[in-house]
Amino acid sequence: MDYHFKDLESKWQKIWAEDKLYRAVPDKARPKYYVLEMFPYPSGRIHMGHVRNYTIGDVVARYKILQGFQVLHPMGFDAFGQPAENAAIKHKSDPETWTLKCIDWMKQELLRMGFSYDWDREISTCLAEYYRWNQWIFLKMLERGLAYKKASSVNWCPSCETTLANEEVVDGGCWRCHTPVVEKELEQWYLKITAYSDCLLDDLGGLENWPERVIAMQKNWIGKSFGVEIFFKLEKGDILRVFTTRPDTIFGATYVVLAPEHPLVKKLISGKPQEQEVLRFIDRVAKETKLARVAEDVKKEGCFTGAYAVNPVNGEKIPVWVADYVLMEYGTGAIMAVPTHDQRDFLFAKEHGLPMRVVIQPKDQPLVVETMQEAFETEGVMVNSGVFDGQDSSGAKKKISLWMEDKMMGKIAVHWRLRDWLISRQRYWGTPIPVVYCASCGVVGVPEKDLPVVLPKNVTFTGEGGSPLAKVKEFVETKCPKCGKPARRETDTMATFIDSSWYFLRFCSPQCATAPFDKEEAAYWMPVDQYIGGIEHAVLHLLYSRFYTKFLADLGLVAVREPFQRLLTQGMVLKEGEVMSKSRGNIVDPDEIIKNYGADTLRLFILFAAPPEAELDWNDKGMDGAWRFLNRVWRLADGLGTAAGGSRMSSQGLDAVVKKMHQTIKKVTSDMEGGFKFNTAISSIMELVNELYKLTEDEQRSSVAAQAVRVLVVLLAPFVPHICEEMWRMLGNKTSVFKASWPSFDPSLLVEEEATYVVQVNGKVRSRLLLSVDAGEEEVKQAALADPKVREWTAAKAVHKVIVVPKKLVSIVAS
Known part of the structure; x- marks a missing residue:
């Protein structure tokens, strides 16, 4: 068949x-x-x-x-x-x-x-029966103060009148109409994920079966930092708070940088000659995306505000700048710049001719500002730091922190990189945010009995003019659930990450x-x-x-x-070393593969070609190999398995099959339990198939062979289920193979009696020997030297050394 x-x-x-x-x-x-x-x-x-x-x-x-x-x-x-x-x-x-x-x-x-x-x-998350519960959960967060609305800046396309995700901004323009994107302040909804910062970080310690790389990425994103919030005095009595994790560098701060959005900027520049220049700079930065502003390969720009701050540790007046590489979202929206010990500050200071001072020296070679090619960012010995001179910088961090707090120059603080989650989208195709706005009652959550707030059907899509929902009068106009007066529905929808959360x-x-x-x-x-x-x-x-x-x-x-x-x-699936994509023209269509080879062949190739976590490079020859293997297994079940009678004969071939069968059960089970090593599990099954093909016609008719084929089919079933279901029926079973039980192995049959030794002469393989696992080193040496194939390469030479690796290798050096 x-x-x-x-x-x-x-x-x-x-x-x-x-x-x-x-x-x-x-x-x-x-x-x-x-x-x-x-x-x-x-x-x-x-x-x-x-x-x-x-x-x-x-x-x-x-x-x-x-x-x-x-x-x-x-x-x-x-x-x-x-x-x-x-x-x-x-x-x-x-x-x-x-x-x-x-x-x-x-x-x-x-x-x-x-x-x-x-x-x-x-x-399907777009159905009301699902997204009504998005709304229900949102209302529970609103009740507990975890959902709130505030003004924030967004990427805004003036032509389409809509917000854009970072990935929808291409070369500074809208991906759809190419209009330059600007930053715009909008009132938007947030979820207070920061209320869970501590447990989100601490509980990572219990995720022992997560990849270390993912744990590290989460820790970095949450970003708990210990440091000092330093108080810099400004003009007119204002205090600028700057957070740093490097208080050991405070004596080297030679200027301060504010984010263009910082609320103190306009107050500082008011009436100064630099006012219009700074305002133009702020307007220009508003057209940049945050990703571009922090990109390492983009030149950082800035403007002097005309104002000065006082470094509290030495009383020095230092200039206050605004620069695009400082974001309001991080820390306090202001940094103390120490150009000799921070690379971004170093490049910015070099570009704008700002002062630099070394306060940490490497122990082996003192630094000279004029000859520095990059910032020295590692630990060292404190210099130019008053009473802390000569101390190790790592140990001085805590001492300086406590000293500054004691002198009321700052306070020890913890900062988080994690920010609250912006969930507002000015789009139609998402979960409507279930609140209404009432002139009398303010923001009112939709009562649970009125959920879901359903997306209207009669909506026109142009991609322009802001949210389509805002133009649907019968959706927007409603009554306040509290007082019954006319009210307006929220027309923002929720970010799609809500659905998958x-x-x-x-x-x-x-x-x-x-x-x-x-x-x-x-x-x-x-x-x-x-x-x-x-x-x-x-x-x-x-x-x-x-x-x-x-x-x-x-x-x-x-x-x-x-x-x-x-x-x-x-891992990703690649072709010729590149990620498959339509733009590269290297897509392999699964439908076409299934049509020509079948789903099981595709599955087998995908699983056998590489471990799950590794990248997989597509190879058409691999598909042919998987197809040939399935046909080999099919022939076993169709011939050897179905022809097997009740004979309980014993032979060397059948003994080898029994041993290989139990070894394979152990290997596949171990690979499945130990990190899903599908490729090596399949490889061991292939070895069992090879062993079965060595049987003579008489051996093939034995009950041992029949049992081995049954085990083979069950072991293969998770990988290639369709063919295994059919072969299971061919073997006389009436129910699904997935109603069978995973086979167990006999530990007594796993003991190896013989080992295969690879024999090399001067580094090249010349023979293989099958010897008892109990053979001593001298016995192995003599057997290797006496082997006819080896003697061909040593007969006219002097043997200088014979190295034996137990149960694996004999290496002979001769000349």
């Missing part, structure tokens, strides 16, 4: 769906396992990055099913966002129609891959109509045991998900405070 993958794969996908094989139902009598891949944005097509991510998750889910776990493996769609609105403008459609059509296309592609999703739990909880009970999720089901399934996704989501998505989980735990809705127990960040 031939392996016809097209009919076979569609057949089993239909059976799985009809039998609801992957339906997840809480069962307290069994251990649970929740495996989740980051859900996709519905672009309409899946790419190889999706295929890799979801295949990894599917293998984990199927492996756990075979181990007897009650597995939850859901899928849904992160369906709100600007791309759908842009598509609606381009295609003169509406975002909902476009998005739902894309979801349908994408779901069909996922079904063709045969993933073990419980489709009864499917969610708690979706893993909704998957626990997606049909729940009375709460975001059922507490009992969440208590059973949470936390997610294995989360899988790209490293690009290592900070924001994961941070926001952790924040939401902690808040919902504080509400008493969920028992865990961390959502994801284990995290795997899979």
